[in-house]
Amino acid sequence: MAIWAAVPVKEFAGAKQRLARLLTTEQRQALAAAMLEDVLAALVAAPLGGIMVNTVDPLATNLARRYGARVVTNGARDGHTGAVTAMARMLAAEGYDMLTVPGDIPRVTAVEIAAVIEAARPAPSVTIVPAHDERGSNAVLCSPPLIMPLRFGDDSFLPHLASARTLGIEPTIIKVPGIALDIDQPEDVHALLQAQPAMYTRALLSLQT
Numbered sequence: 001m002a003i004w005a006a007v008p009v010k011e012f013a014g015a016k017q018r019l020a021r022l023l024t025t026e027q028r029q030a031l032a033a034a035m036l037e038d039v040l041a042a043l044v045a046a047p048l049g050g051i052m053v054n055t056v057d058p059l060a061t062n063l064a065r066r067y068g069a070r071v072v073t074n075g076a077r078d079g080h081t082g083a084v085t086a087m088a089r090m091l092a093a094e095g096y097d098m099l100t101v102p103g104d105i106p107r108v109t110a111v112e113i114a115a116v117i118e119a120a121r122p123a124p125s126v127t128i129v130p131a132h133d134e135r136g137s138n139a140v141l142c143s144p145p146l147i148m149p150l151r152f153g154d155d156s157f158l159p160h161l162a163s164a165r166t167l168g169i170e171p172t173i174i175k176v177p178g179i180a181l182d183i184d185q186p187e188d189v190h191a192l193l194q195a196q197p198a199m200y201t202r203a204l205l206s207l208q209t
Helices: 023-045 058-064 079-093 111-118 157-166 188-195 200-208
Strands: 003-008 050-054 069-074 097-100 125-130 137-143
Touching: 003 023, 023 050, 050 058, 050 111, 058 069, 058 137, 058 157, 069 157, 079 188, 097 111, 097 125, 097 157, 111 125, 125 157, 137 157
Parallel strands: 003 050, 003 097, 050 069
Antiparallel strands: 097 137, 125 137
């Protein structure tokens, strides 16, 4: 069964408030756009059936369409969880599996996406890539998309494991560094500046910081 990427994208205005002491409002908006472009570039080169982006932000919409993504708006203002849930319902109705990733993991590569897909077990299954601090869930592959409720936040990883196990599913956990690094805190920015290979986001931050 084809796997679609599902990417929820908040409006860029007011993005990344936790980086306010490091970057201006305009710089944070540019950062959000650059990160999304890095994510889309990785996804479009990965073995996926398609890419769905849930957003009402005009710049994010234009970026998504430039990369051939399907843009939807259902639940776009309902937070990360609401946006992913809306996409899960749509993809389930269309008979696809879902790999949800955020738009702020600029170190992700097509090779990493392929590794997550390769690690997944046959349906029903859940595959999770934890954040670098093993608190958040930075990628979740659900087969089928509505196999379990997803609840995102700073401490979603362990609850997702528990939810899967409650359903009798032993989740597959795969750790990959690019997906694991989401950019939320100043220390994340510093880690990104050391990252290889070069990317849109790192080039932008090199100019701004």
